[in-house]
Amino acid sequence: MAATRRLRPLPWVGRWSCSPAGTPLFRTLADLGPRVSQENDILDFLGKRAHRKHPGVLHLSQVQLPQALVTAAQRLLQESSLPNIEKQVQTLTNYLWSRKLPMEPEELRRKAVELENKLQDTGSLQSEKQLRGAVLSALRKSVYHWQKLSYDERLSLVYMAARLDGGFAAVSRAFHEIQARVPDFKPQTLMDFGSGTGSVTWAAYNTWGQSLREYLCVDSSASMLALAERLLKGGLDSGKPYIPGVYFRQFLPVSPKVQFDVVVSAFSLSELPSVADRTEVIQTLWRKTGCFLVLVENGTKAGHRLVMDARALVLRGSEKSPIDHRPGHVFAPCPHEFPCPKLSASQPQACSFSQAYSTIPFSWNHSRKEEKFSLVILSRGFQGENHQWARLIQPVLKRPRHVHCHLCCPDGRLQHVVVTARRHGRHLYRCARASTWGDCLPLTTSPEFPPSPVQDLSDD
Known part of the structure; x- marks a missing residue:
């Protein structure tokens, strides 16, 4: 009888280095991955770029808030003298993150x-x-007891202290993707639905600068609009706004013919009480979209469900009395327009991304945080030069001589691919090692190899 082969554990997640047949496990998993472009094709897309700057790199390094915004927020909070502000901020943060959708x-x-x-x-x-x-x-x-938040002057200040910097980071990441993939796009007008503290306006100005001439901020709370205006004026009641051309309204524009180059709804769909209300708002926002509609929500199952429902609504083309007949397309982050595979799985999961940012230096804040969010960017008649590359939907796990990549692929399926230099070529391997969560890789599925299920290979 042959001696039993001894198996030694790998340092990563305690799995075995060899399969029962003696084949290294990472090669077994790599065999389940999709075929990829040949090395010559990789060289074509790289051009003269370094691997760490390949065209699929879309992530942002740590986001810094404009100093003028930081100074204004600190001044407003110091003048307010709110009691137990740290406790109030933590309570609101926990509530917003744990919030579920209201039952119909x-x-x-x-x-x-x-x-x-x-x-x-x-x-x-x-x-x-x-x-x-x-x-x-x-x-x-x-039954979850959902209730609409009423933002008075006190709660608006608490929201600013809790969410201004994180919201700015998430929206900045969305705008960066548009700017990186369509560098010639120079928007002139922007509408922000549910504008709150005005973080979208600051992020847009930080991204496109003087190109934008008009910002329309729409929020039902008069206190929020007043706070956003004071932030633009350095925390003062009067003075010249830091960003010109910003207008505030409590209601959406009535005319269906008015369109904006960029329309944004950030963390606002969750404030609507029903599917009917959300449907009406999304259809209105899409009618007013000239180029891009950006939807951002918390990176939870509820937040992901909201943006995916909006995505499906726009792709169905169920817009009432359309003025602009150009069809809608998914610009990011999905590399396809099929139903989200994470929602159709036996155990639905949230598709989310993460953005590092430097916090406003309040006494209770750490200097660096991560904002976890779900988003979808829809374009009006514009598909762009999207190479239909797979999107990294989890952090990349770098191991000796191989890289674990969890991907959402152009065929609408999830893939777990173990990229090695031997099988996939050294250029793609080095690009994979240089990539991170939210970036794209030029991987294409092949009918010769069926998709493999996504496996959780985190270090937990």
């Missing part, structure tokens, strides 16, 4: 009927009043 009335009625039938079958309740009370009590315990 139809779903609530269905759940109530199920509970009523279940209680009737037990026969423990004698009267109709007792039954109704028991159903209401059970619903309170099992």
